[in-house]
Amino acid sequence: MPSLSYLVARLLQIIPTFLLVMVFIFLLVRMLPGDPAIAMAEAKATDAQVVQIRRNLGLDQPLPVQFMVFVKNTLSGDLGRSIMMKAPVSEVILSRLPTTIFLSLYAVALAVLLAGPLAFLAAMRANTTTDVVIRGVFQVGLSMPVFYIGLVLLTVLAAQLRWFPVGGYGTTFLGNLHHLMLPALSVALYTSAIIVRNLRASLIEVLDADYVQFARAKGLTPRIVMTRHVLRNALVSTVTLLGLSIGNLMSGTLVTETVFAIPGVGRLMLEAIFARDYPLIQGLTLTFAVMVSVVFLLTDVVQSLLDPRLRKS
Amino acid sequence: MKRFLPLLLGAALGFGAATSALAIERGGSMTFARYDDSTVIDPVWADRNPDLWMITSLYETLLRNGADGAIEPGLAESYAVAGDGKSISLKLRDGLKFSDGSAITGDDVVFSLDRARNPDGPWGGLLGSVEKVTAEGGKVTLSLKQPDPTIPSILATFNTGIVSKAAFEKASGSNDQEKAKAYFDNNPVTSGPFTMKSRVAGSSMSFARNPNYWRAGEDGKSLPYLDGVDFVVIPDDATRILKLQAGEVDVAEFIPFARVGELSGDASLKMELFPSTRIIYAPINTRDTRKDGSKNPLADLKVRQALNYATDKNMLIKLVTFDTGKPMTSLMSAATQLHYGPEPLYPYNPEKAKQLLAEAGADGGLDITFTTLAGSADDATLFTALQQMWAPLGVNLKVEQVDNPTRGAKNRNGEFDIHTYGWANDVNDPAQVTGWLGYYKQRQAVGTGWNNQEFNTLFEASNSEVDPAKRKDEYKRMQEIYAAEAPLLFLYETPFAVAVSKSLENYVQTPLGANDFSEAWRAK
Numbered sequence: 061m062p063s064l065s066y067l068v069a070r071l072l073q074i075i076p077t078f079l080l081v082m083v084f085i086f087l088l089v090r091m092l093p094g095d096p097a098i099a100m101a102e103a104k105a106t107d108a109q110v111v112q113i114r115r116n117l118g119l120d121q122p123l124p125v126q127f128m129v130f131v132k133n134t135l136s137g138d139l140g141r142s143i144m145m146k147a148p149v150s151e152v153i154l155s156r157l158p159t160t161i162f163l164s165l166y167a168v169a170l171a172v173l174l175a176g177p178l179a180f181l182a183a184m185r186a187n188t189t190t191d192v193v194i195r196g197v198f199q200v201g202l203s204m205p206v207f208y209i210g211l212v213l214l215t216v217l218a219a220q221l222r223w224f225p226v227g228g229y230g231t232t233f234l235g236n237l238h239h240l241m242l243p244a245l246s247v248a249l250y251t252s253a254i255i256v257r258n259l260r261a262s263l264i265e266v267l268d269a270d271y272v273q274f275a276r277a278k279g280l281t282p283r284i285v286m287t288r289h290v291l292r293n294a295l296v297s298t299v300t301l302l303g304l305s306i307g308n309l310m311s312g313t314l315v316t317e318t319v320f321a322i323p324g325v326g327r328l329m330l331e332a333i334f335a336r337d338y339p340l341i342q343g344l345t346l347t348f349a350v351m352v353s354v355v356f357l358l359t360d361v362v363q364s365l366l367d368p369r370l371r372k373s
Numbered sequence: 374m375k376r377f378l379p380l381l382l383g384a385a386l387g388f389g390a391a392t393s394a395l396a397i398e399r400g401g402s403m404t405f406a407r408y409d410d411s412t413v414i415d416p417v418w419a420d421r422n423p424d425l426w427m428i429t430s431l432y433e434t435l436l437r438n439g440a441d442g443a444i445e446p447g448l449a450e451s452y453a454v455a456g457d458g459k460s461i462s463l464k465l466r467d468g469l470k471f472s473d474g475s476a477i478t479g480d481d482v483v484f485s486l487d488r489a490r491n492p493d494g495p496w497g498g499l500l501g502s503v504e505k506v507t508a509e510g511g512k513v514t515l516s517l518k519q520p521d522p523t524i525p526s527i528l529a530t531f532n533t534g535i536v537s538k539a540a541f542e543k544a545s546g547s548n549d550q551e552k553a554k555a556y557f558d559n560n561p562v563t564s565g566p567f568t569m570k571s572r573v574a575g576s577s578m579s580f581a582r583n584p585n586y587w588r589a590g591e592d593g594k595s596l597p598y599l600d601g602v603d604f605v606v607i608p609d610d611a612t613r614i615l616k617l618q619a620g621e622v623d624v625a626e627f628i629p630f631a632r633v634g635e636l637s638g639d640a641s642l643k644m645e646l647f648p649s650t651r652i653i654y655a656p657i658n659t660r661d662t663r664k665d666g667s668k669n670p671l672a673d674l675k676v677r678q679a680l681n682y683a684t685d686k687n688m689l690i691k692l693v694t695f696d697t698g699k700p701m702t703s704l705m706s707a708a709t710q711l712h713y714g715p716e717p718l719y720p721y722n723p724e725k726a727k728q729l730l731a732e733a734g735a736d737g738g739l740d741i742t743f744t745t746l747a748g749s750a751d752d753a754t755l756f757t758a759l760q761q762m763w764a765p766l767g768v769n770l771k772v773e774q775v776d777n778p779t780r781g782a783k784n785r786n787g788e789f790d791i792h793t794y795g796w797a798n799d800v801n802d803p804a805q806v807t808g809w810l811g812y813y814k815q816r817q818a819v820g821t822g823w824n825n826q827e828f829n830t831l832f833e834a835s836n837s838e839v840d841p842a843k844r845k846d847e848y849k850r851m852q853e854i855y856a857a858e859a860p861l862l863f864l865y866e867t868p869f870a871v872a873v874s875k876s877l878e879n880y881v882q883t884p885l886g887a888n889d890f891s892e893a894w895r896a897k
Contacts, residue, residue, distance in 0.1 A: 092778070092779070093775070093778070093779040093782045093783070094776070094777075094778025094779045094780075094781050094782035095778070095782070106498070106815050106816060107785070107815075107816060107817075109495070109498075110785070112493070116493075144412065144421075145412050145574075146412055146413050146418070146550065146554050147412075147554060152574075155574055155575075156574075156575060211611055211612075214611075214612060214615055215615060218615065218619060219615040219618050219619045222619060225619075225621060226612060226615045226616040226619050226621055227605075227607055227609075227612050227615075227616060228576070228577075228605060228607075229576055318608050318609050319609045319611075319612055320609075320612065321576075321605070321606060321607040321608060321609065321612055321613075321616075323410075323573070323574065323575030323576035323606070327575070327608065328575065331409075334776065334777060334778070335778075336778045
């Protein structure tokens with residue numbers, strides 16, 4: 061197990077990350093041309109109304125003052141009120157977050173289930189027809205944008221064959237699994253393409269390593285060689301990659317949730333940006349930062365479980 | 374042949390009788406796929422189209438917009454404007470009820486109109502001329518600061534929908550806006566054809582029939598015919614259409630024009646092109662200098678006219694709207710009241726364009742930037758076409774792609790040469806669009822900086838003109854001036870393209886964009 065001090069040190073690293081995220085996001089959204097007042101009501105507001113809206117939103121204050129208010133409120137757990145949704149930001153985000161987390165976990169599960177066995181098979185039969193076919197199929201998956209895979213899946217499996225509903229979320233757990241199958245699959249195809257490539261390569265490399273040759277020479281059973289020596293070493297880099305791709309996956313939900321009409325935080329982010337909804341953009345960015353940090357933390361923990369050398373650093 | 378005529382006539386009549394016997398069936402529900410979700414359907418605080426276009430399904434107004442655009446009675450059975458134009462009185466119908474069964478009274482009307490006058494709300498200005506609203510029993514009187522010919526139209530507009538005073542005041546919140554949100558979120562008491570049944574933010578919403586709605590259907594019983602309307606939110610155009618084709622929904626709104634032809638050929642669907650007040654146009658910066666201080670060639674009227682003549686509107690309509698659009702004949706759409714425009718503005722005439730540019734001394738080449746919406750296929754096509762149409766005149770057209778709020782900011786700061794824009798009326802009166810596009814004091818004439826004294830004076834006069842004939846003349850003159858002065862590149866009007874399942878009848882999107890399910894019915 062990783063030591064407690066390792067975990068604490070790792071957690072403390074998150075604090076400066078968050079501070080930086082807060083400064084960046086605060087400045088970045090305000091550097092965008094156009095503000096919420098102008099984005100509202102298809103810009104039908106008169107100039108006088110725009111001035112009034114800015115005052116109501118506190119946007120007429122100097123930037124440092126706005127920033128202090130933002131930091132103070134955020135630390136006290138108040139993310140402000142969404143301009144577009146006319147409701148507290150935390151409430152809006154919490155109502156949408158479970159959907160996105162569900163979709164992400166679903167996609168990761170599918171990706172691992174799909175990629176793991178196939179990478180293994182490809183590595184065992186390296187440079188045979190099986191290997192070439194597996195790699196070829198995933199290469200195609202890798203080179204197609206997620207929204208395109210999504211639309212193809214929707215057209216064929218949902219609209220024509222009617223195996224799945226066209227978009228939406230469902231109300232029960234099984235309904236969720238059914239509704240989210242296609243979006244999860246279209247994200248998973250991309251993610252698993254990356255995993256297959258990496259896992260296959262590291263498996264082949266490890267299979268050829270001296271310590272594996274030695275383990276075999278020692279007379280260990282193939283099963284023990286595989287689990288104790290090969291997999292454990294080959295997985296280290298794949299876990300890193302999986303962690304990183306979960307980070308990517310979060311941003312991928314912006315597109316997937318729009319194509320598949322899923323009410324998650326990804327689509328919310330897109331809407332918030334187009335509406336220049338500063339409080340909501342800030343709240344969502346912090347949420348994404350928390351989620352990515354948690355995933356990276358878990359990745360580090362899993363890695364240190366796999367590789368004791370990492371616990372010391 | 375003659376002998377068959379009565380027979381044919383009889384057959385035709387018989388067929389007619391058969392179809393009317395088929396007409397109107399009650400019950401059932403419909404599912405509607407929308408491009409965006411509602412956040413607060415409240416007459417006073419709604420400011421986005423997905424909210425605005427649903428308000429009249431929940432909240433009935435005192436007056437209504439008839440099918441031909443004329444003002445008709447609503448909750449008020451009649452209205453009368455005083456001789457001096459400084460007050461309007463309305464008489465409420467007897468026996469009106471909210472969805473919870475409580476009576477709709479004069480107090481509710483006063484409460485609703487006072488809320489609507491809140492100057493902080495986005496639509497408060499529409500009732501700016503109202504000094505006081507009072508009620509005595511079923512008689513409601515609006516006292517005005519000055520005569521205002523737009524008031525009947527405003528009383529038929531979503532922002533004056535009637536809410537229940539007793540129920541609204543019970544909603545939690547420290548101010549009217551928070552109360553409005555809480556009221557909406559907790560199945561509000563309504564006066565319109567429907568009530569809110571349930572809602573999952575960002576995903577779906579259900580309306581149920583309001584059993585107390587006042588209007589009667591063709592069968593003499595109260596509207597609406599449907600028991601309910603279910604909404605699903607599907608922002609992506611392609612997915613929304615797939616959902617319709619898979620038979621999971623009955624209606625998909627905002628069909629991209631590129632797909633209208635294909636869906637028209639689908640036997641299970643009706644491709645509706647509802648007439649709208651939507652116009653696509655391009656404001657031209659008419660200021661003497663650009664924002665960067667350089668001389669602005671577009672300040673010259675002849676250059677603006679030349680560019681309008683050099684634009685082949687029919688070609689653009691073909692390329693961008695796939696022949697669903699119509700060329701603009703005035704600053705406002707032909708579906709707007711008091712529209713005047715006998716023929717399309719600036720018919721394509723490259724020779725005349727060349728001549729006008731020569732007269733303006735601008736035939737030695739012009740550099741113009743065209744600002745478009747990033748990611749908009751329509752805007753990209755528009756730019757490419759204009760670039761080719763104008764190149765022979767020596768116009769070097771460059772593109773600048775921005776997102777919507779940036780475009781809005783550039784418009785307000787006068788930081789553009791020409792950019793794309795769209796508009797749809799919210800009010801069934803020409804003052805809104807005319808003030809927006811032409812009146813300098815409101816928005817510098819849609820950001821163009823065009824400041825025409827005669828136009829401004831006419832606009833101000835028309836806003837308190839009680840004589841309809843005089844007001845009509847003023848509007849005719851304003852539209853003539855605007856057309857001749859060309860502060861815009863006049864492009865085209867577009868319909869609302871909505872695909873509807875064959876089994877559903879009478880769903881309507883009004884020229885103002887509102888969704889009207891009150892007379893929709895489903896054949897079983």
